[in-house]
Amino acid sequence: QVQLVESGGGVVQAGGSLSVSCEVSGITFSENVMGWFRQAPGKQREFVAVINWSGAVTYYADSVKGRFTISRDNAKNTLHLQMNSLKPEDTAVYYCAATLGGNYYRTPTEYEYWGQGTQVTVSS
Numbered sequence: 001q002v003q004l005v006e007s008g009g010g011v012v013q014a015g016g017s018l019s020v021s022c023e024v025s026g027i028t029f030s031e032n033v034m035g036w037f038r039q040a041p042g043k044q045r046e047f048v049a050v051i052n053w054s055g056a057v058t059y060y061a062d063s064v065k066g067r068f069t070i071s072r073d074n075a076k077n078t079l080h081l082q083m084n085s086l087k088p089e090d091t092a093v094y095y096c097a098a099t100l101g102g103n104y105y106r107t108p109t110e111y112e113y114w115g116q117g118t119q120v121t122v123s124s
Helices: none
Strands: 003-008 010-013 018-025 033-039 046-051 058-060 068-073 078-083 092-099 118-123
Touching (some): 003 092, 003 118, 018 033, 018 092, 033 068, 033 078, 046 068, 046 078, 078 092
Parallel strands (some): 010 118
Antiparallel strands (some): 033 092, 092 118
């Protein structure tokens, strides 16, 4: 059984920092491209960041580039997202996702496995 379990998140003031993590089981984590997505109320789920199997290749949405950092610890089967200089528009439920494909997909439908999501709220 594949499980992705997010942790972290919470409430932070604008300009602050927050970190979310995702522990993965049931798949060979070190072989999978992993992504972070987010969904704000009334909006579609959107791409945030993606990372290759080794962590050497990363891509970001323009809206978070330079502020967010995606990383992974293959020894602990864990994916991380460090968020700095947070803005109110970053408020959303953040989801980690795993794809069985080998490309750096930015479309949610390309990901087979999803976590339950964790709320990040940035107050102004």
